[in-house]
Amino acid sequence: MPITCPIDFHPLSTEEFATLDYTVMAHAFSSQRDLGSLADEIIYQSDFFERLDGSGFNVAREVPVLVRFESFSKTYKLDLVVNDMAVYELKTVAELTKEHLGQLLNYLLLLDIERGKLVNFRPNSVDSKFVNSPLSGSSRRCFSTTKERYHGPQSLVDLIEALLSDWGTGLELPLYQQAIVHLLGGREQESVKLPMNRRGRELGNQRFHLVTADSAFRLTAFSKFPRGYSSQLSRLLRASPLDALHWINIDYHEVTMTTIQR
Known part of the structure; x- marks a missing residue:
């Protein structure tokens, strides 16, 4: 199996999650009332766990999620899982951002479960947001590849298609990038910094992820292509070797694969 977790998650409807969450969040508010809003995340995690466990919930913390493809592997850790159904990710930040939502969404997609919740203990009153997964795992593995404007090695196309057929689309880009870099040759590829110049004037070194000695790849996850993005890539390429x-x-x-050439 490409994605494994020691917990076999039980399906949870929106109504069931709301009922469970009402009781769970009461303990989150109690934790902050006792500890205040300035403790570290690990402190809230420990206290929250103890309160839930002491109230009869089946609760697990730091639950590993192992993602594998060929020789690549990466392990994520879920902060809290309640009753083998609900994933709670805990934060101590000024405010929840789309990056935090994206982190939890990545977990939900990996596990093929529909909903989870972010809990932020840093504000004066506990803040929280529900996160819902938009697509099932089987749906995310149904994709087409557009490559009319791609002129790179077929091996890269094969790698991308095999990886997405295994994991599905929609996961966080750094995960795909780390896997691709690893399978293209490892960390020496990831850390390549190439000299940049404008009209012969040296500007410093820019990091690229190489496919071959004279080409690199760049990943995005646009649902709608931003105007002028291809032009920006062309300018970056012109300044590089x-x-x-x-x-x-x-x-x-x-999946759209496009080659930008000099």
Whole structure:
């Protein structure tokens, strides 16, 4: 199995999650009332766990989620799982952002479960947000590949398609990037910094993820292509010593591969 977790999650409807969450969140508010809003995340996690466990919930913390593809592997940790059904991710930040929502969504997609919740203990009153998964795992594995403007090695196309067929689309880009870099040759590829210049004037070194000695790849996850993005890639390429950039955009149901050349 490409994605494994020691917990076999039970399906949870919106209504069931709301009922469970009402009681769970009472303990979150009690924790902050006793500890205040300035403790570290690990302190709230420990206290929250103890309160839930002492109230009869089946609760697990730091639950591993192992993601594998060929020789690549990465392990994520879920902060809290309640009753083998509900995932809670805990934060101590000024405010919850789309990056925090994206982190929890990534977990939900990996586990093929529908909903989870972010809980932030830093504000004066506990803040929280429900996060819902938009697509099932089987749906995310149904995608088409557009490559009419791609002129790179077929091996990169094969790798992308095999990886997405295994994991599905929609996951966080750093996960795909780490896997691709690893399978293309490892960390020496990831850390390549190439000299940049404008009209012969040296500007410093820019990091690229190489596909071949004279080409690199760039990942995005646009549902709608931003105006002028291809032009921006062309400008970046012109300042580099590379001959081509392979732009890979991973949307939920369509993967677009485009080669930007000098």
